[in-house]
Amino acid sequence: MANCDILIIGSGPAAWSCALTARQRNLNVIVAAASSATGWLQRAERIDNYPGLPQVSGKDLLRIFRQQAEDMGAQVMPLLARQIMPVCDAGYMTLVGNDVVESRSVVLAMGAARPRLLPGEEELLGMGVSWCGTCDGMFYREKEVAVLSAWQGGVEEGEFLAGLASRVDYYFLAKHDQPENVPYTLCAGTPRELVRQEDSRILLKTDKGERCYDGVFIFRPAVAPDSLLPGLALNGAFIQVDRRMETNMPHVYACGDCTGHPLQIAKAVGEGNIAAISAAEDMQGGTH
Ligand SMILES: Cc1cc2nc3c(=O)[nH]c(=O)nc-3n(C[C@H](O)[C@H](O)[C@H](O)COP(=O)(O)OP(=O)(O)OC[C@H]3O[C@@H](n4cnc5c(N)ncnc54)[C@H](O)[C@@H]3O)c2cc1C
Known part of the structure; x- marks a missing residue:
């Protein structure tokens, strides 16, 4: 288990800005940065409105x-x-990949991307549908499971599940590479819907047919904020914050596109800076 003062979740301008300021305040910082290749800024060929770095590409700026x-x-x-799970009075435990990170504060800097869920997915979460192989894989020992994956991260999960389940079928929610000789079956249909059957199995409907599984594991490169941290207050699609970038949860802050418009780099960087200062003040018992 890793340990830090601030766990920052994200890999865009808000996250890096927050990390910089937190380090300047001498705090231990871990950044959970899922592949920055999925970040918006990678796609910007040229940025003209970020001060001091004229005509920089998004890729270079992130680097x-x-x-x-x-x-x-x-x-x-x-x-x-x-x-993210609150630990009474002691901060938070966060599942990052398959590791647990313990932190006194958490800063959410996940950008504005939101996963589009399959019909039935949210309702069946915890009832045969899971987003975490490590957490729930054991329940499916010698059973038949489907992996529905929108990204490369599904490969490792599929391999892990193949060591437990009697059968693992792998479906693509979005195209991504596969290594050779995988221990699961690659399936052709695109998943469309999940329906719980009377015997508690899950019927997976695809554009090519349907099949029942004991469990369905779904992997995407993003997690909706209120799924990541149940109880987090949202304002429409965005995380609700005050001027200190504080959310409704103690010692949890948010910054950047995930807090709302304008969706701009300078705003993300400024909010990352404020979030770090607020977290440092609150941990060190300073005044606001
Ligand atoms: C094509 C394009 C051009 C743009 N041009 C400009 C411009 O010229 N000027 C300007 O100011 N803005 C521009 N923008 C907007 C700018 O990219 C965003 O406002 C900015 O990147 C927001 O930064 P952020 O840190 O909040 O989020 P993002 O840059 O979206 O970064 C969030 C990152 O967090 C990661 N992440 C998400 N969830 C998790 C999780 N659970 N665990 C770990 N990591 C996670 C994601 O993979 C992502 O990489 C442009 C955007 C696009 C798409």
């Missing part, structure tokens, strides 16, 4: 931001944060 944060001592875990 510079990250390098600076790492040089300042931020530790990076290149993995998806899947679930």
Whole structure:
């Protein structure tokens, strides 16, 4: 289990800015940075409105931001944060990839991307549908499961589940590469809907047919904020924050696109800075 003062979730400008300022305040920082290849900014060919770096590409800007944060001592875990659990009075435990990170504060800097769920998915979560192989895989020992994956992260999960389940069928929610000789069956249909049957099995409907499974595991490169941290207050699709970037949960802050418009780099960087300062003040018992 890893331990830090602040766990920052995200890999865009808000996250790196927050990491920099937190390190300047001498706090231990871990950044859970799922593949930055999925971040919006990677797609920007040229940025003209970020001060000091005229005509920089999004890719270069992200590289510079990250390098600076790492040089300042931020530790990076290149993995998806899947679930945050409050630990009474002691902060939070967060599942990052398959590791647990314990932190006094959490900063959410996940950008605005929101996964589009399958019909039936949310209702059946915990009732045969799971987003975490490590957490729930044991329940499906010698059973038949489906993996529905929108990204490369599904490969490792599929391999893990293949060591437990009697059968693992792998479906693509979005195209991604596969290594050779995988221990599961690659299936052709695109998943459309999940329906719970009377015998508690889950019927997976695809555009090519349907089949029942004991369990269905779904993997995507993003997690909706209120699924990541149940009880987190939203304002429409965005995380509700005050001027200190505080959310409704103690010692949890949010910054960048995930807090709302304008969706701009300078705003993300500014909010990341404020979130770090607020977290530091609150941990050190300072005034607001
Ligand atoms: C094509 C394009 C051009 C743009 N041009 C400009 C421009 O010229 N000027 C400008 O100011 N803005 C521009 N923007 C907007 C700008 O990219 C965003 O406002 C900015 O990137 C927001 O930063 P962020 O850190 O909040 O989020 P993002 O940059 O979206 O970063 C969030 C990151 O967090 C990661 N993540 C998400 N969930 C998790 C999780 N659970 N665990 C771990 N990691 C996670 C994601 O993979 C993502 O990489 C442009 C956007 C696009 C798409």
